[in-house]
Amino acid sequence: MPPTPPRALGLAADIARIPALFLLLAxxxxxxxxxxxxxxxxxEDCEVPLIGMPAQPPAVxxxxxxxxxxxxxxxxxRVTDAQGRPRPGVIVYAHQTNQRGVxxxxxxxxxxxxxxxxxxxxxxxxxxxxxxTFLSIRPGSYPGTRMPQHIHLYVIESDCALYYIxxxxxxxxxxxxxxxxxxxxxxxxxSGIVMPERVADGWRARRDIVLGRHIPxxxxxxx
Numbered sequence: 001m002p003p004t005p006p007r008a009l010g011l012a013a014d015i016a017r018i019p020a021l022f023l024l025l026a027x028x029x030x031x032x033x034x035x036x037x038x039x040x041x042x043x044e045d046c047e048v049p050l051i052g053m054p055a056q057p058p059a060v061x062x063x064x065x066x067x068x069x070x071x072x073x074x075x076x077x078r079v080t081d082a083q084g085r086p087r088p089g090v091i092v093y094a095h096q097t098n099q100r101g102v103x104x105x106x107x108x109x110x111x112x113x114x115x116x117x118x119x120x121x122x123x124x125x126x127x128x129x130x131x132x133t134f135l136s137i138r139p140g141s142y143p144g145t146r147m148p149q150h151i152h153l154y155v156i157e158s159d160c161a162l163y164y165i166x167x168x169x170x171x172x173x174x175x176x177x178x179x180x181x182x183x184x185x186x187x188x189x190x191s192g193i194v195m196p197e198r199v200a201d202g203w204r205a206r207r208d209i210v211l212g213r214h215i216p217x218x219x220x221x222x223x
Contacts, residue, residue: 036156040163040188040215048113049093049123049154049162057123063094063136063151064120070099070137072202075151075168075194079130079209086130087211087223091156094134095121101140101147123156138196138203141175148175148184155189155209160221165189168207170196187214 038046064070079090095117098104103118114121124132139149151168155161165188169176172195176184185191190213194205212218 035159036162037160038163039161039217039219041217043162043164045113045117046154046162046164048111048117049156051111051114053091053093053123053156057091057125059125059127059131060133060135061122061124063096063122063134064098068098068120068137070140073136073138073196074199074202074204075134075136075207076204077132077207077209079126079132079155079211081211081223082213085223086126086128088126088128088130089158089223090126090130090132090211091158092124092126092132092134092209093121093154093156094124094136094151096136096139096151097142099137099140101142101145117152138170141173146175148173148180153189153192153207153209155211157211157221161212161215161219163188163215163218165209165215166192168205169193170205172196189213189215 036050079087079092081087095103097118098120103116104120105115105118120136122134124134126132136151139151141147141149149170152164153166153168154164166184166186169181169184169192171193176193181193185193190208190210192207194207196203196205212220
């Protein structure tokens, strides 16, 4: 079994999950995965983005409900191919902690992966110009750690490739030290480090995505 991948800054807090992770990696090819193969292996929780995915996710998706406590965040981005051309119809999956740094789970959910990802999870499909948006809150750092705030992202190019990309990290987070930023910035899908901007109702930030960038075995999905 290959080692757990270097997800941006999240590994130390996830060590206790390794036995369950090995089980999930072994089941990535199960029926849930449909006809979209996982690339960029090893891929943590790689089948979870397909569990519960809507048939037609919107371009503007609510990642955290309006009543969720925390500072509001509007995360937007543009998805392009390696030549810089916008790519419509690509699905971006996100999940994150709440403002206390906890993945608020649905204990009644039978799938251990979705319990780990929690209820703050959503899918957005890029529009005709390659744009996507998540309406959420600023996530909290894992309790009792120096882990920076982050949002996990996966890309789903239907029937072609599913892979994780660099987490969204916030340049103004004091926990994101220069050393931590260097370690986190693997360039998967482009840089995930964003500079949030204060707006009237909270924050906004932009995380652009380049399909297949620094993703091992990326097949070059056609539009």
